[in-house]
Amino acid sequence: MLKREDNERLCRVGPGTPMGEVFRRYWIPALLSEELPAPDCPPVRVRLLGEDLIAFRNSDGNLGLLDAYCPHRRAPLFWARNEECGLRCVYHGWKFDTTGQCVDMPNEPSESNFKQKVRTTAYPCWEKAGMIWTYMGPADEQPPFPDYEWIRAPETHRHVSKTFESCNWLQALEGGIDTSHSSFAHNNNIADKNALRTRAPSPKLEVVKSDYGFSYVGIRDLKEDGNYVRGYQYIMPAQQMRGANIRWKDGKMEDFPSIAGHLWVPIDDATTWVWNFIYSSEPGIPFTEEFVLEHETQFGRGPEAVLAGYRLKRNPANDFLIDREVQRTKTFTGIEGINTQDFALQETMEKPFCDRSKERLGTADTAIIAARHLLLEATRVVEQGGKPKGVDPSTYRNVRGCDRLIPKDLHWSQAMKEDFAAKF
Structure with a gap:
């Protein structure tokens, strides 16, 4: 159970809110590179942490992320002309570069220096792993660029996608x-x-806190077959990385050489961008197109399942196309897609976010409780002028998720020590 005031503290992310200020100490994904495919391409609307922004790639290929509204008369810069290394508002012609500086003001006298005095809000951008990242916090607190292992993996060994989720970021993270x-x-x-999942439905959880968040394992007792241990990383403030080297099909274990996870970025208090990544756990094994397609389809993100705007075809408006007969006879939910099943549960909780003061948590919720403690701690650290955990890439750059079947007489911390170490 979480106090209502603490629940509000964690869920609200707008400017000046405790959790919003925590997120503003990290580099976060803003959009996919494919959304700004070429110099001087059309600008793109972006909403992050309750702020309306506009993203563009200028004539030199450099990236800009500005306040969505012109500082002159607040006209939307979505209509702007992206030309000659700047974004020009079509209302009065004011033009801004990627730093937010006004560089042209054609409706003012030519001798006026007013343009030199006008700047709009601009956030720095960094492009890596097919993603455009931004930092929205104080300039003097800007941390080094992210250095997750999945970012370092070659393009041939990695796939990244994103999906829109109509729920508060904390509901998604906790799922x-x-x-x-x-x-x-x-x-x-x-x-x-x-x-x-049928043989061992109640895994034993162990959490080990760290300088970036925590690692934890779910241990499933498979009796004479040993223990199946799935290892996770929780990297502050909102990333999960999990082992995906093993999958179980028809009661049998199959090799599935990969590590997967999500990074949740709040759009505002009620909606979230879910960044999905999967990368090869072995440098010598690149992904095939068939592998990626199978994975995305299995998780409900195949080409036929995603609408414009990275929204799922299955959504609350159509009850996620639940099939009650399939639910009765084949699957637990009757909903297709592993992540779509998550969305169905998370998007239909209370709005704008669930009331955690009414919860009853058990031992299976150990990781969720640990994450809440760390996040509440981070809000206090930032309020006191400190740096939250996970800002320094050196704390997490060498970790990864993993999963293995191990003998019952071995402890996971020793049997899987090398499996938790990055290889890229």
């Missing part, structure tokens, strides 16, 4: 670091009594 729900929400073969 991601909740390992026991997979035995239920993601049980897509209820008839298979030998399946992992």
Whole structure:
């Protein structure tokens, strides 16, 4: 159970809010590179942490992220002309460069120096791994660029996508670091009594806090077959990385050499961008197009499942196309797509975010409780002028998620020590 005031403290992300100021101490993804494909291409609307912004790639290929409204008369810069290394408002012709400086003011006298006195809000951008990142905090607190292992993995070994989720960011994050729900929400073969999720529905959780957040494992007792241990990383403020080297199909273990995860970025208090990544766990094994397509389809993000604006075809407006007969006979939810199942549960909770003062948490919620403690701590640290955990890339650059089947007489911390170490 979380006090209502603490719940508000964690869920609200606009300027000046405690959690909003925490997010503003990190580099966060703003949009995919494919959304700004070429110099002087059309600008793109962006909303992050409750702020309306406009993104553009100028004539030299440099990136800009500005206040969405011209500082002259607040006309939307979405209509602007992207030309000659600047964004020109079509209302009166004022033009801004990627730093937010006004560089031309054609409706003022030619001898006027007024343009030199006008700047609009601009946030620095950095492009890496097919993504455009931004930092929205104080300039003197700007941290080094992110250095997650999945960012360093070659393009041939990595796939990144994003999806719009109509819920508060904390609901999405907590779903991601909740390992026991997979035995239920993601049980897509209820008839298979030998399946992992059926054989061991209540994993034992162990959490180890760190300078970037924590690592934790879900240990499933498979009796004579040993323990299946899935290792996660929670990297502050909103990233989950998990082992995906093993998948269970028809009661059998198959190699699936990869590590996957999500990074949740609040759009505002009620909506979220979910950044999905998967990368090869082995430098010598690149991904194939077939592998990526199978993965995205399995998780509900295949080409036929995503609408314009990175929104899912299955959504609350159509009850996620739930099939009650499939639910009765084949799958636990009757909803297609692993992440779509998550969305169905998270998007239909209370709005704008769920009331955690009414919860009843158990031992299966150990990681969720730990994350809340860290996030509340981070809000206090930032308020006191300090740096929250996970800002320094050196704290997390060498970690990864992992999963393995290990003998029952071995402790996971020793048996999987090397599996938690980055290889890229």
